[in-house]
Amino acid sequence: MTLGAETPQAYAAPWRYLLDLDLAAEVVWPKAAADEPIGRLLADPRAARQQHSDGLWLRLIDLESALPARRYGAGADVVLEITDGFRPWNAGRWRLRTSLSDASVSRTQEPAQLALDTADLAAAYLGGTTLTSLAAAGRVRELVPGALSTASRAFATDRPPSCPDAF
Structure with missing residues (x-):
């Protein structure tokens, strides 16, 4: 999933909807950016678990x-x-x-x-x-x-x- 938004409010709205669903015990976003603000939308930000992996490499040739x-x-x-x-x-x-x-x-x-x-x-x-x-x-x-x-x-x-x- 890719999520982009023009404003912080537009970014938060779909996440707020997903996080407020009572039937969702867990939300997984495997390609989230390292500084993704989703954890700060949680009532308890410490409940978020972040796992880092490589996904972008660059070789300068010129x-x-x-x-x-x-x-x-x-x-x-x-x-x-x-x-x-x-x-x-x-x-x-x-x-x-x-x-x-x-x-x-x-x-x-x-x-x-x-x-x-x-x-x-x-x-x-x-x-x-x-x-x-x-x-x-x-x-x-x-x-x-x-x-x-x-x-x-x-x-x-x-x-x-x-x-x-x-x-």
Whole structure:
């Protein structure tokens, strides 16, 4: 099931109907987004059980096209040292400049401020995984103090990615 609505009231109305049916002991939504607000519609939000599974993957194959194509949550000017064992043309240093309205990326010889693999960059690119959480797991290295939080804020999104369709 896919549910989209223009307003919070329009979102809540069909759920309120389903949740108020006395004959329904359980409602299951296997493709719900991680931040789905349905649990907050319950009289007891702790009664909701959420189980996470993978459903959306991304492979960045052309950094020069992909990085400027998305919107960013904050301005940043950071040099990324990218490794990519599968697509060697992505490897190297890239200067990423972002604002709320546009972004640019170019190869550079400037010293790197962050070091990461394209797999981790792809996770941050979707907005559901922060660079700071990847750094805590040892997957991103901050080479210049402050670069990690600046870049993580730039890649942040208001809602995590979600794909309600099977493909």
